[in-house]
Amino acid sequence: MTKSQRHIEIMDTTLRDGEQTSGVSFSASEKLTIAQLLLTEVKVDRIEIASARVSEGEFQAVKKITDWASENGFIDKIEVLTFVDGTTSVDWMVKAGAKVMNLLTKGSMNHLKYQLKKTPEQHFQEVSEVIAYAAQNGIACNVYLEDWSNGMRHSKDYVFQYLEFLVKQPVKRILLPDTLGVLIPSETREYLKEIVEKYPDIHFDFHAHNDYDLSIANVLEAVNAGVRGLHLTINGMGERAGNAPLASTIAVLNDFVKDVNTSVDEASLYSVSKLVETFSGFRIPANKPVVGENVFTQTAGIHADGDKKNNLYFNDLMPERFGRTRKYALGKTSGKANIENNLQQLGIRLSDADLKKVTQKIIELGDRKETVTQSDLPYIISDVLDSDAIEEKVHVENYVLTHSKNLRPSVTLRINVNGETFEEHAQGDGQYDAFMNALKVIYQKKKLVLPMLTDYAVRIPPGGKSDALCETIITWEYSGKEFKTRGLDSDQTVSAIKATQKMLNVI
Structure with missing residues (x-):
């Protein structure tokens, strides 16, 4: 002072x-x-x-x-x-x-x-x-x-x-x-x-x-x-x-x-x-200044391009001041710069021709009001380029979920990790909690660390008008970084398991 x-x-x-x-x-x-x-x-x-x-x-x-x-x-x-x-x-x-x-x-x-x-x-x-x-x-x-x-x-x-x-x-x-x-x-x-x-x-x-x-x-x-x-x-x-x-x-x-x-x-x-x-339990609006989820996220492709060239769209509210980082959203207004920034964080490089195809696919998904996260990019690349370069190293082969009166929910899980199959049974406070408990046992056997689940949101997919499908978006923290995965299914627990399988492949 x-x-x-x-x-x-x-x-x-x-x-x-x-x-x-x-x-x-x-x-x-x-x-x-x-x-x-x-x-x-x-x-x-x-x-x-x-x-x-x-x-x-x-x-x-x-x-x-x-x-x-x-x-x-x-x-x-x-x-x-x-x-x-x-x-x-x-x-x-x-x-x-x-x-x-x-x-x-x-x-x-x-x-x-x-x-x-x-x-x-x-x-x-x-x-x-x-x-x-x-x-x-x-x-x-x-x-x-x-x-x-x-x-x-x-x-x-x-x-x-x-x-x-x-x-x-x-x-x-x-x-x-x-x-x-x-x-x-x-x-x-x-x-x-x-x-x-x-x-x-x-x-x-x-x-x-x-x-x-x-x-x-x-x-x-x-x-x-x-x-x-x-x-x-x-x-x-x-x-x-x-x-x-x-x-x-x-x-x-x-x-x-x-x-x-x-x-x-x-x-x-x-x-x-x-x-x-x-x-x-009082939720912070995503657009609340300084602390909202989206306030340090650039969405428009022209903004991401300007940031790359000379920080043209920065102001004094730099995210690092508040222990945060700048992000680049993926959606219908995304440009090549947005997608390149996200691919760079994942350690993926694409040719200009392939980047153009992936950009077009993300724009199409955004037009349909589908949520696209950074963790979805490898799957989009694999789909668009018809490539086996992005492979699933972790695959949930089977599971049995049980929920009975006066008994704790339980799961029997079979999962393949890098070609090795594991089977485990566990109980939990709910079916998904039981699934995660079984998964933790398997990963402890392999001496691998799972991310921390920091947020769990279930909703009807954007643009949806019925409860025929539900979307589960899970936020994870791993090695000091935060990322999201999502799953889509008619069953809430299954959609959460799909989001979790994506997480396992991301890490």
Whole structure:
């Protein structure tokens, strides 16, 4: 950090606000793992991990995190949402071992009048009592102004009356949320600039929601207006349309706001994003900036050609910054450059005439909405060129799948590997799991290592209108690289076995 730069505190609220995503609930061990990664690898400044008084399970999760944080010097970075409820929330905090509370109070007259049915003076008095009680118990206090954005729009006098009261309290930070995600960027900058200029010595955080898809734009304007902290979530998780996403925000700040810095390690963002996706079941859209599956994939042939000649279609969002690599998709818009890049990664070289034939075949498949992956290329080459040069070294000769009531699914498998036949029986949690268990035994006998299965998706093939066929697409990780194989069949398990046979030949 240079002397001219100011530090922007990043508070990640995935474990509190992010867990309000519909259908998401983290276990205590999952919360602990995410908390550890956020503080030790992503290196955010603070994390908000829960709401007080929610449930016994939430209490146990907080206790696990605070125990770990206390042992490892992170306890002052752990924050919990609390309420204006006399001594109740603070007592909960003390019992849970947390040291920093984020007190939820009313930031608009609308909320104060209709939800609490109290005057500003009554609310301020109750808030001051909670803050004082927290201080007596060694709890540091930050204060949320819930519905602050509507407060600035419709009851600005109340907001400033409340701020005048708060700046005289023993409060560490004042947290200004756009609770309903209603702000446009010009308002965000105007409102925050007015507040920061009036109270230049106070630490203000901005908390954006994404209801109008403006959270990143609002975060950018908040930083330009002078706020000192931002509240973000992994993958933009949160209630309704979610919160401002951590990865996109960091990329924007690093590339477009040169007078600020953060402590976040960009290279860790993708891996923690995928872990949270797995724990939450909340799928990342393929086109989500920075962490989406397709955002570093060039599809158009002209783009791949430009990349080869002088990186003509690169921008500052280089995949290597985030621990990722650039890919070139295969489909109807593919050109020779796309296909050459993929063949080069497979170690295959073709003449110009043969490359032209293969390109045409891939375009035809794309026109039929068929998915083409890099692992399909050897089979396409063999088909188009009528060549035996691409041979299957691994062939699943036969299998018997069983599924019976009150008995574990099982499989008997016969497979040929490099001319040698093996037969094995295994059980599993499902038919495909039993198949993989039998396969693992065979490969262990040959002292060969199988890839790790990292994703498994089943769907009707693109363009399909019935369930007569299903397509299974499996993602594998092998020797530090990720690749996909797919199988097509009327039976889901058989389509997965076909995808697995392709994987065995790829490796």
